[in-house]
Amino acid sequence: MQNKIISKQDLVSFVNNLIKEKAAEEIVGVKASDGKYAFGELANASELCLDYDVTLLPPKKYFLPQKETVLKFKLGAKPSVEPVADAKSIIIIGVHPYDIKAIELCDAVYTSTNPDPNYLLKRNKATIIGVDCLNPNPKAFCPSLGTAIVESGFDLMLTDIGDSYVVAVGTGNGDKLLNKYAKTKAATDSELAQRDNQRRQALGKYKVSLNMPSSEVPGLLEASWDSPVFKEKSETCLSCGSCVMVCPTCVCFDVQDDIALTLDKGERYRQWDACMLVDFAKVATGENFRDDKEKRFRHRMYRKGMYLITRYEKPGCVGCGRCALACLAQIASPAETFNLLKEAS
Ligand code: SF4
Ligand code: SF4
Structure with missing residues (x-):
């Protein structure tokens, strides 16, 4: 996997470029409000919060909305049925590894046996920019389940290493976004070691664990x-x-x-x-x-x-x-x- 470096200042420009150039119909990310965090539409990179602990609702809501019309029908002499399935292209910024794992499970549920067109239409138009969770919430227990760090399931994955982020490039789509909208450079061995160290330290911050494998x-x-x-x-x-x-x-x-x-x-x-x-x-x-x-x-x-x-x-x-x-x-x-x-x- 390719790993790049983007400075914090250049990440702000990257997100603002995505918004300004309309890289997708919707650009959403994690926003803070009264000490809580939620995914919502971004008007500017300044609204984005990447050092959050957990969002109120998971990003699943973009693929399986809380309420969604699935068909319209007419009754009477000539009854008819019209399926409703629509989706906007979306870039979701700031998805934690455990939520990426959860999306993989949702994908399995909604594609096995009877593929769900409404879910798939939305899912296939989504770009996922993840971020490592370095400040877990006090009830999380991801390391016990192997969901604290992921190596796939994202287009880009960010890890905060101080003045910059390591960016793991997970897909060609992620690579294209970086090339078109961001200023990056190749990550050095020392920067990758810093990333591994950040992840290791985060694993030590979890307060809950399973007392069995x-x-x-x-x-x-x-x-x-x-x-x-x-x-x-x-x-x-x-x-x-x-x-x-x-x-x-x-x-x-x-x-x-x-x-x-x-x-x-x-x-x-x-x-x-x-x-x-x-x-x-x-x-x-x-x-x-x-x-x-x-x-x-x-x-x-x-x-x-x-x-x-x-x-x-x-x-x-x-x-x-x-x-x-x-x-x-x-x-x-x-x-x-x-x-x-x-x-x-
Ligand atoms: S376990 Fe807690 S959150 Fe769940 S239904 Fe019962 S009271 Fe509500
Ligand atoms: S800890 Fe497990 S059961 Fe509870 S909300 Fe998260 S994924 Fe669901």
């Missing part, structure tokens, strides 16, 4: 179906769904129809859904096969630690810690539950 988690869960840990942990759950709504590897949505008052037309939309909400597993007959919070809590843990891994051979949780930060009851971290199950086993 992550490869043991699926087997641990398989043996823990009847564990009292799920009941104990879920006792204070509010069934609010926040842990799911902020998660970069949660991919479920609900589909509903909106019919016009004239009853002659309407549209079908999908919106994020959450397996921690009471009626997620309610079926047409009125039965609910996860009718209490213990079952829903256990299901989420199995989903994160076993089901997704078994099916897609990728981490179902990337250790970003967003769920734990969002949970008022302070029970949502998969790491804590897996560690308790391990202790009880």
Whole structure:
């Protein structure tokens, strides 16, 4: 992989060039507001914040929007259906490695068995400029899952080494962007050593970890179906769904129809859904096969630690810690539950 150096000042010019020259229809990046961080449209490079800990929502929202129309229909004598799928080209700046891993999982979910045109259209028009996470949030546990550092899944990857960034070039598209809009030079061995040192130091800053290799988690869960840990942990759950709504590897949505008052037309939309909400597993007959919070809590843990891994051979949780930060009851971290199950086993 090619590695280049861009000074901090030249990175500002690079981002401003992308915006000014309209290198994509949308240029988005991480912005700070009241001590929180969120991906949003950039009007100027000065808005970009690259030394953040974690964003409120993951960049998944650009490929799977919270709410999205998927088709329009007409009723009456000549009914018709028109699929709706649109996408703008987008450059997303400042994606952390764990979110890149999460996007890889989403890609696997939305391309296997039944490829999702709405997701793919957006995904294929996206350029990802990553940045190494050097200031992890207090609930993150990425190193335990191998998601703290990535070698692929990005077009460009930045690592802060002081006055400049090392830029790993992941794709031809990334290379073209640099050549056209940025001033860079080749990275020296000493600069690459500085990058490795920065990454090593960051690994030492994580406060949460799994007390077992992550490869043991699926087997641990398989043996823990009847564990009292799920009941104990879920006792204070509010069934609010926040842990799911902020998660970069949660991919479920609900589909509903909106019919016009004239009853002659309407549209079908999908919106994020959450397996921690009471009626997620309610079926047409009125039965609910996860009718209490213990079952829903256990299901989420199995989903994160076993089901997704078994099916897609990728981490179902990337250790970003967003769920734990969002949970008022302070029970949502998969790491804590897996560690308790391990202790009880
Ligand atoms: S389960 Fe929690 S820690 Fe794991 S990826 Fe989802 S939000 Fe992040
Ligand atoms: S685990 Fe926490 S965030 Fe998730 S539904 Fe329960 S209370 Fe809400």
